[in-house]
Amino acid sequence: MNRDFDLAILGAGSAGYACALRAAQLGLSVALIDEGPLGGTCLHRGCIPTKAWLQAAKVRRTVAKASAFGVDAQLGGVEAGQVGRYADGVVKSLHKGLTGLISSRGITVIPERGVLTADDGRGPGIETGGRTHRAGAVVIATGASPITLGLPIDGERIMTSDQALRITSLPTRAVVLGGGVIGVEFASMWVDLGVAVTLIEATDRLLPAEEPGHSRILAKELAKRGVDIRLGTAVTGAVATGDCVTVSVEDGEIDTDLLLVAVGRRPASAGIGLEEAGIAIASTGHVVVDDRLQTSARGVFAAGDLVSGPQLAHRGYAHGMYLAELIAQLQGRSDSTPALPRDSDIARVTYSSPQVASVGLTAAQAGPDAEVVDYHLTGNGRAQILRAPGERETGVARLVRRAGGEIVGVHLVGEDVSELISEGALLVGWQATPEDVAGIVHPHPSLSESIAEANWALTGRALHMHS
Numbered sequence: 332m333n334r335d336f337d338l339a340i341l342g343a344g345s346a347g348y349a350c351a352l353r354a355a356q357l358g359l360s361v362a363l364i365d366e367g368p369l370g371g372t373c374l375h376r377g378c379i380p381t382k383a384w385l386q387a388a389k390v391r392r393t394v395a396k397a398s399a400f401g402v403d404a405q406l407g408g409v410e411a412g413q414v415g416r417y418a419d420g421v422v423k424s425l426h427k428g429l430t431g432l433i434s435s436r437g438i439t440v441i442p443e444r445g446v447l448t449a450d451d452g453r454g455p456g457i458e459t460g461g462r463t464h465r466a467g468a469v470v471i472a473t474g475a476s477p478i479t480l481g482l483p484i485d486g487e488r489i490m491t492s493d494q495a496l497r498i499t500s501l502p503t504r505a506v507v508l509g510g511g512v513i514g515v516e517f518a519s520m521w522v523d524l525g526v527a528v529t530l531i532e533a534t535d536r537l538l539p540a541e542e543p544g545h546s547r548i549l550a551k552e553l554a555k556r557g558v559d560i561r562l563g564t565a566v567t568g569a570v571a572t573g574d575c576v577t578v579s580v581e582d583g584e585i586d587t588d589l590l591l592v593a594v595g596r597r598p599a600s601a602g603i604g605l606e607e608a609g610i611a612i613a614s615t616g617h618v619v620v621d622d623r624l625q626t627s628a629r630g631v632f633a634a635g636d637l638v639s640g641p642q643l644a645h646r647g648y649a650h651g652m653y654l655a656e657l658i659a660q661l662q663g664r665s666d667s668t669p670a671l672p673r674d675s676d677i678a679r680v681t682y683s684s685p686q687v688a689s690v691g692l693t694a695a696q697a698g699p700d701a702e703v704v705d706y707h708l709t710g711n712g713r714a715q716i717l718r719a720p721g722e723r724e725t726g727v728a729r730l731v732r733r734a735g736g737e738i739v740g741v742h743l744v745g746e747d748v749s750e751l752i753s754e755g756a757l758l759v760g761w762q763a764t765p766e767d768v769a770g771i772v773h774p775h776p777s778l779s780e781s782i783a784e785a786n787w788a789l790t791g792r793a794l795h796m797h798s
């Protein structure tokens with residue numbers, strides 16, 4: 332068959348570039364097509380810059396409470412331009428590393444906008460600038476973009492996270508619309524940088540997908556630092572006039588300097604030739620795929636945020652690597668059959684202060700017979716050391732197991748708990764029982780002991796816990 336590449340990938344974000352790297356490792360010739368910089372949303376407009384801004388916020392929060400630790404420090408202002416330069420520096424360094432890696436694996440990068448072209452008998456293809464690149468298989472990984480609810484985004488006063496990461500001076504007041512992951516991370520970051528934040532969420536709690544008790548702890552801690560949280564409130568409109576934005580909610584108006592719209596992200600499936608190629612798309616914009624991520628067109632696969640499920644970079648990596656291995660197998664380059672990780676085994680983290688991290692089923696999802704244990708980190712030495720004298724909340728580690736069976740959920744809230752959730756992913760992914768792992772010794776003093784303590788409690792051997 333006359334084709335240009337074994338594999339052509341549209342979109343070089345987490346899913347697309349991971350697919351390219353793994354496919355090249357397996358000996359496939361690969362074209363990686365992106366109109367933007369390699370790395371996509373996560374590297375340039377998502378995970379990495381937000382976490383750098385959150386680190387700057389943590390530095391300021393730490394300095395603000397330095398005297399409680401006996402350290403004399405003066406809290407000054409925040410130079411947003413400098414925070415932005417620090418974040419850009421991290422992005423630039425990772426981008427350079429990624430570009431080098433892609434090049435060293437012999438991947439052909441095509442820096443253009445592309446659209447899918449149907450299989451004409453020579454395999455499916457991607458067209459860029461009037462040229463069609465035919466391939467044995469095509470992976471579509473064009474990601475997602477912010478939902479705006481028809482609000483007049485001007486990038487100056489009314490903005491999405493894309494522009495909010497590029498501001499060079501902090502507003503005095505900000506309204507954050509949406510109490511999901513992006514809204515909570517920005518509210519936490521901005522309040523710690525000295526902004527007066529109002530956080531508006533339509534449902535009755537922040538992070539509606541997480542354990543309700545953990546949402547409450549998060550809301551209490553944000554409120555203590557000054558975030559004005561309005562739950563059960565929907566925004567109906569917003570108008571920017573001069574220096575002010577007027578945000579309309581059901582029962583009145585809020586005047587602010589900046590409105591961040593963070594109400595979800597819609598898959599970028601329109602205008603890239605999918606309908607023309609007969610590929611089924613759900614009303615949500617997600618590309619319909621089977622259990623091997625194949626679309627309704629033979630040889631065309633989809634990955635990452637385009638596919639219904641949690642919109643996470645590490646899920647994109649997992650999709651990309653899986654597809655590279657599957658396509659290598661289908662093309663006779665590999666004997667092993669890859670396994671696609673289940674969405675329920677993928678850990679999620681909200682990097683606010685406190686952090687919320689979880690994997691698997693909540694107690695409610697696990698059903699009435701599930702056994703649930705909450706270990707309060709007040710009994711954990713490391714958590715006590717991290718909190719300043721006078722602060723009360725240390726966090727909670729919740730484990731959920733099927734009655735007498737395996738662990739199906741791990742849910743954490745507290746300072747720095749993101750670093751613990753990979754152990755949760757191991758427990759849930761390997762379907763471990765608390766008895767299987769009760770003998771694993773955790774270092775002291777570490778936050779990780781909270782997971783060991785919760786495991787011991789489930790096996791009737793609670794140590795630092797009142798039972």
Ligand SMILES: Cc1cc2nc3c(=O)[nH]c(=O)nc-3n(C[C@H](O)[C@H](O)[C@H](O)COP(=O)(O)OP(=O)(O)OC[C@H]3O[C@@H](n4cnc5c(N)ncnc54)[C@H](O)[C@@H]3O)c2cc1C
Nearest residue numbers: 342344345346366371372377378445474635636642643644
């Ligand atoms: C503010 C923010 C913070 C986030 N933080 C985290 C986090 O901490 N952890 C986490 O796991 N996830 C986080 N995410 C989510 C994460 O960024 C996404 O899940 C991830 O980037 C999805 O990867 P993807 O490959 O599916 O799509 P993307 O990374 O969006 O990549 C899609 C690529 O396709 C390209 N493209 C689209 N259409 C075309 C076309 N027609 N032609 C050529 N190229 C095209 C785009 O230029 C882009 O580079 C965050 C997202 C945001 C917005």
Ligand SMILES: NC(=O)c1ccc[n+]([C@@H]2O[C@H](COP(=O)([O-])OP(=O)(O)OC[C@H]3O[C@@H](n4cnc5c(N)ncnc54)[C@H](O)[C@@H]3O)[C@@H](O)[C@H]2O)c1
Nearest residue numbers: 509510511512513514532533565566593594595596642680
């Ligand atoms: N740390 C991370 O892993 C991370 C960080 C940022 C983003 N992300 C990914 O990006 C995706 C998008 O994030 P997001 O926060 O925009 O979406 P989200 O779906 O997590 O949250 C959106 C929130 O907005 C609320 N909402 C919707 N319409 C509203 C209205 N009119 N008024 C008030 N509230 C309204 C919803 O109830 C929901 O709680 C997430 O699904 C997440 O997977 C991940």
